[in-house]
Amino acid sequence: MSKYLKISYNDNVVVALTNLNKGEVVEGVTLLNDIKKGHKIAIKDINKNENVIKYGYPIGRALNDIKKGEHVHLHNVKTNLEDILSYDYQKYHTSFDFIDDNLTVNVYERDDGQVGIRNELWVIPTVGCINNQAKLIVEEFKKRYDVSLIDDVVAYSHPYGCSQLGGDLEFTKKTLQNMVRHPNNGGVLILGLGCENNQVSDFKVGMEDVNKVRYLISQEVDDEIEEGVRLLGELYESMKNLKRVKKPISCLRVGLKCGGSDAFSGISANPLVGMFSDFLTTRGGTTALTEVPEMFGAETILMNQAKNEEVFKKIVKLINDFKLYYKKHDQVIYENPSPGNKEGGITTLEEKSLGCTQKAGKNEVVDVLFDNERITKNGLNLVNGPGNDLISVTNLAASGCHLVLFTTGRGTPFGGFVPTIKISTNSELASRKTNWIDFDAGRVLTGMSFDEVLKELVELVIKVANGDKTLNEIYNFKDISIFKSGVIL
Numbered sequence: 488m489s490k491y492l493k494i495s496y497n498d499n500v501v502v503a504l505t506n507l508n509k510g511e512v513v514e515g516v517t518l519l520n521d522i523k524k525g526h527k528i529a530i531k532d533i534n535k536n537e538n539v540i541k542y543g544y545p546i547g548r549a550l551n552d553i554k555k556g557e558h559v560h561l562h563n564v565k566t567n568l569e570d571i572l573s574y575d576y577q578k579y580h581t582s583f584d585f586i587d588d589n590l591t592v593n594v595y596e597r598d599d600g601q602v603g604i605r606n607e608l609w610v611i612p613t614v615g616c617i618n619n620q621a622k623l624i625v626e627e628f629k630k631r632y633d634v635s636l637i638d639d640v641v642a643y644s645h646p647y648g649c650s651q652l653g654g655d656l657e658f659t660k661k662t663l664q665n666m667v668r669h670p671n672n673g674g675v676l677i678l679g680l681g682c683e684n685n686q687v688s689d690f691k692v693g694m695e696d697v698n699k700v701r702y703l704i705s706q707e708v709d710d711e712i713e714e715g716v717r718l719l720g721e722l723y724e725s726m727k728n729l730k731r732v733k734k735p736i737s738c739l740r741v742g743l744k745c746g747g748s749d750a751f752s753g754i755s756a757n758p759l760v761g762m763f764s765d766f767l768t769t770r771g772g773t774t775a776l777t778e779v780p781e782m783f784g785a786e787t788i789l790m791n792q793a794k795n796e797e798v799f800k801k802i803v804k805l806i807n808d809f810k811l812y813y814k815k816h817d818q819v820i821y822e823n824p825s826p827g828n829k830e831g832g833i834t835t836l837e838e839k840s841l842g843c844t845q846k847a848g849k850n851e852v853v854d855v856l857f858d859n860e861r862i863t864k865n866g867l868n869l870v871n872g873p874g875n876d877l878i879s880v881t882n883l884a885a886s887g888c889h890l891v892l893f894t895t896g897r898g899t900p901f902g903g904f905v906p907t908i909k910i911s912t913n914s915e916l917a918s919r920k921t922n923w924i925d926f927d928a929g930r931v932l933t934g935m936s937f938d939e940v941l942k943e944l945v946e947l948v949i950k951v952a953n954g955d956k957t958l959n960e961i962y963n964f965k966d967i968s969i970f971k972s973g974v975i976l
Contacts, residue, residue, distance in 0.1 A: 507522040507528075508521055524832075529559050583768075583849075590736040604671060608675075609666070615648060625719075649680075671905055741889065744777065747898060749913065760848075762848060776846055792852045793852050893909050901966060907957060
């Protein structure tokens with residue numbers, strides 16, 4: 488195994504694949520410092536204000552002269568990024584040819600024409616102050632019904648729905664409405680309190696065409712637990728005998744997300760997920776990428792993948808609107824990477840973004856979804872939202888994704904309200920956190936080819952779509968988090 492990796496032929500840094508000691512020789516250069524795994528080493532003299540090149544792109548500029556063999560990180564590199572920019576459309580890619588290799592998955596058909604990969608029963612409170620009532624309803628229901636006939640019964644807690652105004656209130660309502668419409672559930676009980684801003688009567692508006700939902704206002708009944716169990720029972724009877732049917736793999740919608748990144752994220756797991764995105768979209772399927780702040784610095788790559796100028800303009804709006812959101816709150820646009828990212832070897836947002844956006848693959852961007860829009864076009868979509876893990880996965884699932892591929896270099900146990908496949912960037916994490924990590928992409932760093940590992944990842948996605956549980960499902964780590972940007976009363 489090599490001790491280091493040079494990613495692009497014109498890079499002036501390499502990445503340590505293991506801890507290295509001062510005096511060792513790398514790429515013909517003697518190390519001037521001890522170097523931690525994942526961190527960068529200059530392989531050429533880099534003058535002050537000269538660009539540091541990784542992935543073939545600038546990731547920042549030198550704060551001072553950097554000698555070859557020197558550690559390259561926060562102490563001697565600064566971002567090149569600026570605030571609001573203008574862009575030109577320079578499309579450099581056309582979509583790949585369609586492939587039909589008869590791959591199939593076994594899914595549930597819904598009355599509205601959608602398909603789901605789970606047949607679950609959900610309780611969703613309209614407001615945070617009845618989260619515990621929602622949980623009690625689920626607990627009591629499980630005592631009375633054979634829940635083995637369906638995939639799961641889940642109460643989804645959140646702290647919102649009361650004392651919210653304007654856009655925040657609307658965002659909460661629409662996120663929960665999109666959950667109701669999600670095809671991974673066969674029935675939903677909407678549980679209201681009665682006095683909250685997110686009123687059940689308002690929630691029903693626009694949901695008249697959805698038959699798989701029941702509504703309960705707790706203040707209007709004597710025993711909301713008993714009434715909730717009764718309503719869940721009605722839904723359960725309508726879904727318990729549903730069977731999976733075979734459909735082409737093109738029916739899948741897969742979210743793409745990373746969190747707790749390290750320096751290997753952009754070398755192993757994220758490129759692998761990008762290859763999966765191309766694999767699925769060339770077969771008529773759909774993928775969705777979010778984390779807009781982690782596109783900053785690599786956004787032109789995505790812009791130039793836009794299918795047409797209309798989509799290009801949407802991507803420009805996506806990027807610049809999120810920068811304006813930062814400025815509105817008097818925050819530094821490029822206050823990123825996180826402390827964990829930096830510890831893992833990521834220095835600037837450009838470096839993080841160049842690694843992050845590799846999850847998109849090379850195929851065309853067919854659409855951009857803004858607040859609570861749902862996927863309507865097959866292919867690669869971009870979804871508005873922050874980098875925060877829980878919010879990102881909630882946004883991806885609310886847009887209609889059946890499952891999420893989540894890459895991580897530092898590890899996390901969480902999962903969203905759809906199956907969340909955790910993919911490690913390095914094999915050490917996969918071996919240490921077997922109760923967190925579903926798939927080890929770090930093997931491409933130790934000799935396995937991307938093609939071999941991609942084949943295994945495709946097989947895993949098909950198994951999960953067919954009903955195999957992810958670790959977040961096995962341990963019942965299922966959470967939602969709703970984006971908030973406004974005033975609380």
